[in-house]
Amino acid sequence: MIKQVALLKARAGIARGELIDRYEREHAPLVSLLLPHFSDYRRSYVVPGSLMGGAAAALDFDVVTELWYEDADQLARLARAGEDAESVRVSEARLFDPAASMVVTCDEFVTPGSRLQPRPAGHDGRPAIKLMGFLRKRADMSREAFVARYEQGHCAVALDVLKKGDHPVFADYRRTFARDEGGSSPPFDVLTEAWFWTEEDYRHFLALHADPRIGAILAEDEAALFDRASITIFAADEHISAPAAQPIL
Structure with a gap:
């Protein structure tokens, strides 16, 4: 599985409510119609004032868009989309600052x-x-060492100490x-990314x-992995599109 993450900054003068409305009502359906090569498609809009810890006073983006592809061939179809891709780029340029x-x-x-935490009884829909x-x-870690240490070490620590009842x-x-x-x-x-049911x-x-x-346990393990001054955490409102039917080629 291949994933693309797009960090997008709204054009000047577009308020958050307008951005969400136009992205969800116009741009996202266009992407799903013209470029239906992805397996999943999500938009996470930054919640104003939700930055945590020692993060900077502002983020350089307003929405994090995530697209998943089954393999490199599926991703390559996107590069060959031609006129359809250009239509999507034109729509995107109406909403976002390409330079940012x-x-x-x-x-x-x-x-x-x-x-993980099971869905609470009576809870419908997505996590809240x-x-x-x-x-x-x-700086002294390779990407390979970083991925391995995170997945085999830090992930297990987080799941072990951040628990509610018998589950993380x-x-x-x-x-x-x-x-x-x-x-x-x-x-x-x-x-x-972490989600919470309630x-x-x-x-x-x-x-x-x-x-x-618990804070000391997490901080010690984070220091073995991260540039802790770089950690930026924020809340987001997530919107999800159901994958479109794949075209017959």
Whole structure:
């Protein structure tokens, strides 16, 4: 599975509500109609005022768009889309500042739902809250060592200490690692995403993080992996498109 992450900045003068309305009502359906080569398609809109910890006062993007492809051939079809791709680019340019946008090709790791917090009784629909985190690896680590240490070490630590009852508190938990592609300089080495079924689960997560013992465990393990000054965490409102039927070629 190949994943692309696009960091998009709204054009000057487009308010958040207008951006969401126009993206969801116009642009996203156009992408689904003209470029239906993806397996999943999600837009996560930054929640104003939700930056946590020592993050900077503002982010350089307003929405994180995520697209998944089954393989390189599926992604290559997108590059051959021709006029359809141009129509999408024109639509995108009406919403976003091209000079402030970036697309990053990534590899994603997903914790199975069977290992996470089960859906609460009576809870319908998607998880209520989503957090996104952009992090950089330590300068002395290779990408390969970073991915291995995160997946085999830090992930297990987080799942072990951030628990509610017998399960980790997350409804969903994913790590998306930027690929090494010559010349590009993505603003993250890993995008970490965590979902919570309810606000109660989210408050429980915050209380765990504030616990000095748990905080010390996480901080020690983070120091072995991350440039901790780079950690940027924020809340996002997620919108999901059902995958379109794949064209017969």
